Amino acid sequence: xxxxFVIATIGRAFTAGTPLLLATLGEIIAERAGxxxxxIEGMMALGAVAGFGVSLESGSPWLGMLAAALAGISLSAIHxxxxxxxxxxxxxxxxxxxxxxLGLSALIGKGYxxxxxxxxxxSITIPGLADLPFxxxxxxxxxxxxxxxxIIAALIWIILYKTRWGIAIRSVGENPLAAETMGVDVAWVRxxxxxxxxxxxxxxxxYLSIVYNPSWIEGMTxxxxxxxxxxxxxxxxxxxxxxxxAFLFGGIDVMQFxxxxxxxxxxxxxxxxxxxxxxxxxxxxxxxxxxxISAPEALGEPxxxx
Amino acid sequence: xxxxxxxxxxMTGIRKSFPGVIANDDISFSIHSGEVVGLLGENGAGKSTLxxxxxxxxxxxxxxxxxxxxxxxxASPRDxxxxxxxxxHQHFMLIPTHTVAENIALSLDDAPFFDPVSVIxxxxxxxxxxxxIHVDPxxxxxxxxxxxxxxxxxxxxxxxxxxxxxxxxPTSVMTPDEINEFIGVLRAMTAAGIGxxxxxxxxxxxxxxxxxxxxxRKGRLAGTVxxxxxxxxxxxxxxxxxxxxxxxxxxxDEVDKAALARLMVGRELEQIIPGKSPPEDDILFxxxxxxxxxxxxxxxxxxxxxxxxxxxxxxxxxxxxxxxxELIESLAGMxxxxxxxxxxxxxxxxLDAGARAIFESGVAHIPEERMRFGTVANMSIQENIILKAGxxxxxxxxxIISFSAAAxxxxxxxxxxxxxxxSIVAPMKNLSGGNIQKVIVGRELADHPALVLAAxxxxxxxxxxxxxxxxxxxxxxxxxxxxxxxxxxxxxxxxLADRIAVMESGRIVGIVDPRTSSFGxxxxxxxxxxxxxRAISSGDKP
Numbered sequence: 001x002x003x004x005f006v007i008a009t010i011g012r013a014f015t016a017g018t019p020l021l022l023a024t025l026g027e028i029i030a031e032r033a034g035x036x037x038x039x040i041e042g043m044m045a046l047g048a049v050a051g052f053g054v055s056l057e058s059g060s061p062w063l064g065m066l067a068a069a070l071a072g073i074s075l076s077a078i079h080x081x082x083x084x085x086x087x088x089x090x091x092x093x094x095x096x097x098x099x100x101x102l103g104l105s106a107l108i109g110k111g112y113x114x115x116x117x118x119x120x121x122x123s124i125t126i127p128g129l130a131d132l133p134f135x136x137x138x139x140x141x142x143x144x145x146x147x148x149x150x151i152i153a154a155l156i157w158i159i160l161y162k163t164r165w166g167i168a169i170r171s172v173g174e175n176p177l178a179a180e181t182m183g184v185d186v187a188w189v190r191x192x193x194x195x196x197x198x199x200x201x202x203x204x205x206x207y208l209s210i211v212y213n214p215s216w217i218e219g220m221t222x223x224x225x226x227x228x229x230x231x232x233x234x235x236x237x238x239x240x241x242x243x244x245x246a247f248l249f250g251g252i253d254v255m256q257f258x259x260x261x262x263x264x265x266x267x268x269x270x271x272x273x274x275x276x277x278x279x280x281x282x283x284x285x286x287x288x289x290x291x292x293i294s295a296p297e298a299l300g301e302p303x304x305x306x
Numbered sequence: 307x308x309x310x311x312x313x314x315x316x317m318t319g320i321r322k323s324f325p326g327v328i329a330n331d332d333i334s335f336s337i338h339s340g341e342v343v344g345l346l347g348e349n350g351a352g353k354s355t356l357x358x359x360x361x362x363x364x365x366x367x368x369x370x371x372x373x374x375x376x377x378x379x380x381a382s383p384r385d386x387x388x389x390x391x392x393x394x395h396q397h398f399m400l401i402p403t404h405t406v407a408e409n410i411a412l413s414l415d416d417a418p419f420f421d422p423v424s425v426i427x428x429x430x431x432x433x434x435x436x437x438x439i440h441v442d443p444x445x446x447x448x449x450x451x452x453x454x455x456x457x458x459x460x461x462x463x464x465x466x467x468x469x470x471x472x473x474x475x476p477t478s479v480m481t482p483d484e485i486n487e488f489i490g491v492l493r494a495m496t497a498a499g500i501g502x503x504x505x506x507x508x509x510x511x512x513x514x515x516x517x518x519x520x521x522x523r524k525g526r527l528a529g530t531v532x533x534x535x536x537x538x539x540x541x542x543x544x545x546x547x548x549x550x551x552x553x554x555x556x557x558x559d560e561v562d563k564a565a566l567a568r569l570m571v572g573r574e575l576e577q578i579i580p581g582k583s584p585p586e587d588d589i590l591f592x593x594x595x596x597x598x599x600x601x602x603x604x605x606x607x608x609x610x611x612x613x614x615x616x617x618x619x620x621x622x623x624x625x626x627x628x629x630x631x632e633l634i635e636s637l638a639g640m641x642x643x644x645x646x647x648x649x650x651x652x653x654x655x656x657l658d659a660g661a662r663a664i665f666e667s668g669v670a671h672i673p674e675e676r677m678r679f680g681t682v683a684n685m686s687i688q689e690n691i692i693l694k695a696g697x698x699x700x701x702x703x704x705x706i707i708s709f710s711a712a713a714x715x716x717x718x719x720x721x722x723x724x725x726x727x728x729s730i731v732a733p734m735k736n737l738s739g740g741n742i743q744k745v746i747v748g749r750e751l752a753d754h755p756a757l758v759l760a761a762x763x764x765x766x767x768x769x770x771x772x773x774x775x776x777x778x779x780x781x782x783x784x785x786x787x788x789x790x791x792x793x794x795x796x797x798x799x800x801x802l803a804d805r806i807a808v809m810e811s812g813r814i815v816g817i818v819d820p821r822t823s824s825f826g827x828x829x830x831x832x833x834x835x836x837x838x839x840r841a842i843s844s845g846d847k848p
Contacts, residue, residue, distance in 0.1 A: 164422045167412045171401050178399035181363075182413045183384035297403070 007137050009254060014138070014146060015212055017250025019044070019204035021149045023228040024235065024242045025156055026072075026200030032160065032237055033193035034173035034298040037079050038094025040201050041225025042101020046071040047205025049109040052117065052216040055209075061121045065145070065206045072202020073195050075101055080194040084187050087302035098225060106218045117214035121145065143211050145203070152200070156239040169193060173296030176303040186303050201225075230277035237296065249273050312390055312469030312501055313374045314338045315360075320369035322355055329355040330366070331525045337470065337501045342492060344516035345505045346570055348740075348768030351522040353505050357472050360503075361393045362386035387415075392463025396474040398455045400447045406458055407443035413462045429465050437464065437494040438487075452626065453484040460491070470501040477511060478794075481625045482829035489515060509563045509570075521569045528569050570769065586616040590788040591757050596646030598632040605644075606632035608812040614757075614788040619779065621803030621820075622792040623828050629812035630792045631674060634761050637790070638671040639664035640679070650757055665694055670755035672746055672763045674792075676739070680746040683735035687727055688716040690734050691749050719748035723774060740771040747775050751782060758782050758789045764798060776802055796825050808832055 023040050030037050037043075050071035055064030075097055082093040124147065126140040160166040168189055171179040176186045208224075209216050227249060234249075235241035252273065256266035315337050322330040330352045337343045347353045358364045360371065362380030371378050373389055380386040383393070400409050407423040410430075417425055426443050434440045439457055447455060456476060463471055477485050492515060496502060506512050512519055513533045521528040591614040600606035606629045614620045624630050635641040637648060639661040648655040656663045661671070673679035681690045692701045692712045700711040716730040723744040727737055734742060747763060760779060764772035779802060783789050793799050799806050800820045807817045808831040816831050 162421050164411070164417055164419050167404070167408050167422060170404065171412050174401045174403055175399070178401055179412070181383050181393075181395070181399045183382070183387070183415070184412070294403075 003134070007134065009258060010138050010251075011142075012254045013251035014142065014247060015250070016253040017247035018143075018146050018149050019207045019212065020224060020228060020231060020249055021153065021243060021246035022145075022207065023201045023204035023225065024231040024246050025149070025152055025239055026197035026204075027228055027232045028235070028237055028239055028242060029156060029160075029169070029193045029200075030076075030197035031232060031299055032173045032296055033169050033190045034176060034296055034301065034303070035079075035083060035190050035194050036090045036094060036300045037076065037097070037194060037197055038091060038229060039075060039079055039097025039101060039225075040228050041221055041223070042098035042105075043072040043075045043198055043201035044101075044205035044208070044221045044225050045105040045219075046075055046101045046108075047202030048209040048220055049105040049112065049205075049216055050202070051206025052112055052209035052214075053108065055117055055119060056112065056115065059119050061117075061119055061210050064210050065121075065203060068202045068206025068210075069199040070202065072198040072200070072205065074198075076194050076198020076201070079198070080191045083302060084190050084194070087304060090300050090302070102219065102221075109216045109218060112216040113218070115215070117210065120214045121211050145207050145211060148203075150243065153239045153243045160239065170296070173298055176298050176301075180303075180305060186305065190303070201228075204228075227273050230273055230280075233295075234273075234277050234280040236280070249276075311374070312339050312499065314372075315374075315470055315501065316370075316372045317356070317360065318370050318372075320356060320359060320366050320371075322359060322364065322366050328525050330359070333369075333522065333525075333527050335520050335527075335530075337503060339469075339499045339501055340496045341518070342496060342502045342504055342516045344512035344519035345503055345522070346509075346512055346519055346566065347522035347528075348570060348770065351570075351768075352525040353522055354474070355525075356522070357393065357474065357503065357505060360386070361391060361472060387466050387468070390467055390469040391472065392466055392468025392470070393472040394456065394459040394463060394474060394476060396478070398452075398459055400455055400458060402446070402448035404447060405443065406441055406445050406447060406450075409447060409458060410443070410462050410465060413466055415466070430461065433461055433464055436498065437491050439464075439491055453480045453488075456480070456488075464495075469499070470503070471495070472503045472505070474505045476504070477506070477508070481832060482796075482825070485511075509566050513563065513566065519566065521566065523570060531566065531569065567769065586618075586786070588616055589613045590616045590618075590651055591790070592649045593637070594647050594649075596633070596636065596648070597644040598629070598636040598641060598646075599644055600629075600632050606812050607636065607643075610646075610812075610814050612807055612814060612817070614790060616788065617783055617786050618804045619783050619789040619791055619802050621799035621806040622790070622809055623794075623796060623799050623806050623832055624792075624809035625832050626794060628809045628832075630809050631761070633809070634671075634674070634759050634790070634792050637664075638669070638673070638759050668756040670750035670753075670758045672743075672750050672758070672760040674761035674765075676742055676746055681734045681742055684733055686731040687720070687725070687734055687737070687745055688712050688730045690745060691716045691719060694749065695753065715752065719745065719752065723748045723778075740767040743767050743775065744771060747778060751778055754785065754787070755782070756787055758787060760789065761792045762794065763791070764793075764795070772798075796828060799828075800825070 023044060027037060027040060047068035051064040051068030054067035055061045058064070079093050079097050082088045083090045121143050123141050124144050130136045130140040132140070160170065168179065168184045171182070172184060172186050172189045180186050205221065208220055213220065231242065231245050231249060235245040252269055256269045259269065260266055317333065317335040320330050320333045320335070321328070333352065333356055335345070335356065345353050345357070355364065359366045360380070362382045362385050371380070378389060380389065380391075405423070407426040410426050411417045411422040414422070423443070430441060430443055439461055441454065441458055441461055447458070450458070460471070477488065480488060492502060504512060504516055516533065518530055518532055520530045593613070594611045596607055596610045597605060598607035608629070610633060612620065622630055632641060636643045636657060637655075639657060639659065642658045648657055650667060650669065653667065655667055655669070665671070677683060682693065688709070689712070692707070692715065695701055696707060696712070701708055701715070713730060719725065720727060720730060725737070725741050725744045725748070727741065734745070737745070743763065751758065758779065763775050763779065767775065776798070779789055779791065791799070791803060803820055805817050806820055806823065806828060807814045808828055809815070810832060818828060
């Protein structure tokens with residue numbers, strides 16, 4: 001294998017991992033606040049079609065990304081209303097959201113099938129660093145959303161662990177009653193976290209239809225929303241681990257095609273994220289690690305203020 | 307925020323009703339700077355409601371709150387905190403996966419946005435100098451004992467500039483030593499002008515620390531009294547839990563305690579007559595070399611052995627977390643031991659075979675966590691009564707439940723234990739804690755078990771119901787059964803038990819005779835001190 005091939009493969013792994021990372025970060029924030037949103041697949045699909053449509057009609061991929069974020073936010077607002085406002089079950093609402101998002105995106109996207117996007121996002125070349133051998137091409141000549149995702153990951157880590165907001169968010173996810181008595185508005189925190197998660201999921205969808213594969217086809221999210229749910233667990237709800245995990249899973253995604261020529265079934269690799277997640281679940285549920293790296297205590301539980 | 311000046315607080319004519327009950331009816335309450343006021347009452351007397359109103363958690367229907375003579379209205383806990391009121395809940399409002407510093411930072415309104423925990427260290431220093439409270443900011447809350455968690459709650463309130471502290475049963479989770487230290491902290495706080503409302507149902511304790519005591523009964527004010535013998539008690543802080551000395555040292559105390567109890571329950575309590583019939587000589591229950599792991603895989607019970615004779619109550623004293631829980635769970639079949647055997651009347655108990663097998667062997671279990679292990683909240687009282695024996699006659703035949711048999715048994719228990727319930731088919735969750743416990747005890751003791759395992763049977767139960775539960779345990783003993791009683795209330799152990807085993811770090815460090823021992827001695831053993839001549843390990847001949 002020559003260097004160019006390796007660089008291209010690793011590069012594609014980053015591209016494949018970027019939407020996974022964005023959506024994973026969004027879900028981490030929501031789950032840290034105690035709200036599980038299984039509607040990621042739906043939010044990504046709606047984000048993809050909204051992003052593609054607006055980019056195509058306006059000629060601006062940036063407007064497309066904005067539209068994708070708004071699409072994700074609007075779907076997640078339904079989830080926020082149902083699970084936080086009405087205190088209904090998060091699992092049911094999330095699954096309904098996925099089905100709704102997939103169906104709605106197919107309906108909206110009928111006219112866009114087969115139309116190419118003429119205005120993709122251009123890569124950004126970081127001066128100086130881009131000329132480094134090997135890693136210059138891999139890390140420093142990438143699309144802007146890739147950098148955005150990395151910055152967001154760092155920002156979320158800082159917010160979660162180094163700010164008052166972070167303590168409030170984590171408290172709401174661990175023990176909402178305690179947070180409430182400490183003067184934290186539980187519902188308010190949860191709503192914002194869910195909406196933020198929706199925005200990132202929407203952008204992840206937009207990335208698929210604007211950058212990764214500039215076109216629209218029905219079901220182009222192809223189960224990535226579920227991989228994200230797995231990634232959140234796999235990264236133990238930590239945004240920095242999510243960076244590593246998302247690009248690792250992105251790499252596996254790319255390898256499906258590369259290894260096919262070697263006679264390895266792509267189905268085998270497609271199973272990997274889920275197998276890895278089951279292993280991660282086993283680790284988190286073992287009693288020894290439970291105190292250190294476990295799901296937020298109040299995850300999935302509607303909070304009833306007194 | 308500036309330091310508040312707290313002078314006085316008055317609540318007058320407070321009334322609050324919930325659907326079906328009047329929780330507070332025309333209650334008045336007051337406290338001044340530097341004062342400890344006791345708030346005493348049985349469960350359901352309205353103490354929590356009154357304090358939740360004061361802390362802004364719920365709004366009163368009627369009544370007025372005046373802080374430093376001017377009317378105030380607390381819309382939320384945050385609002386109350388802004389006025390210098392802090393509350394330490396009985397169930398701690400701490401987040402176990404966070405560090406101590408993070409928990410404190412969450413409660414501070416003026417912590418910086420970035421790196422909020424950075425200011426905690428300095429403030430903790432101030433707190434430890436002023437009141438003698440020490441906490442480690444870097445520790446994770448899940449690593450701390452209940453007593454230490456309590457301290458964090460108090461620190462949290464103090465750092466929030468609380469000048470009036472509401473403490474909800476603060477000593478229920480403490481060791482005798484921790485209680486002593488805590489009373490020192492109380493004195494430092496009152497000396498600094500802080501007012502303290504001390505909610506409790508322990509009479510001795512409140513008599514020795516409070517300057518006034520407000521007693522609530524069934525949602526109404528039963529009276530506000532002053533402990534008559536306050537000055538004689540002041541002589542030593544240790545008097546609080548050294549109940550034996552108190553009873554003999556002054557006549558006032560006994561009168562006061564009785565009067566206070568009468569005020570609290572509204573009737574004369576039966577005079578406690580130990581009247582222990584001597585146990586018979588034959589050993590009914592014998593445990594040998596029992597070793598049990600805790601949830602985290604550490605050895606919690608280390609090679610423990612003991613015997614209980616027919617007609618005997620063996621009490622187990624110890625600070626919570628020293629293996630009592632794992633010991634009783636393994637005997638009840640809920641937790642497989644690593645090694646060891648238990649024999650009941652010469653039959654080996656199948657400790658590995660699960661709770662059902664143990665139950666079938668004639669063992670009753672009153673579990674520690676009554677909501678988690680004792681009952682199913684959404685099922686009816688009647689269904690809960692037949693929860694354990696429902697698979698066999700008379701409650702079911704060939705898999706079909708006989709609800710008439712279940713109803714008969716339930717009615718018997720409800721009548722005998724005076725369970726306050728609207729109907730025997732009412733869901734369990736509608737009952738108060740004390741009534742739930744009555745149902746559990748009634749169920750467990752109904753079939754005359756040979757061995758009763760009781761974990762904290764009167765914890766959180768009001769004084770009247772607790773006395774009933776104790777007398778039922780005594781009846782079991784007098785009927786020739788063996789009772790294994792784990793309790794954190796030394797008074798209860800000294801009153802009920804024929805012998806008291808003390809557990810510390812997973813071992814039985816000694817077994818004492820309550821007639822010749824004292825609270826002080828047992829307290830020392832609980833704290834790990836070696837008492838010469840008391841270290842009985844397995845050959846526990848009384």
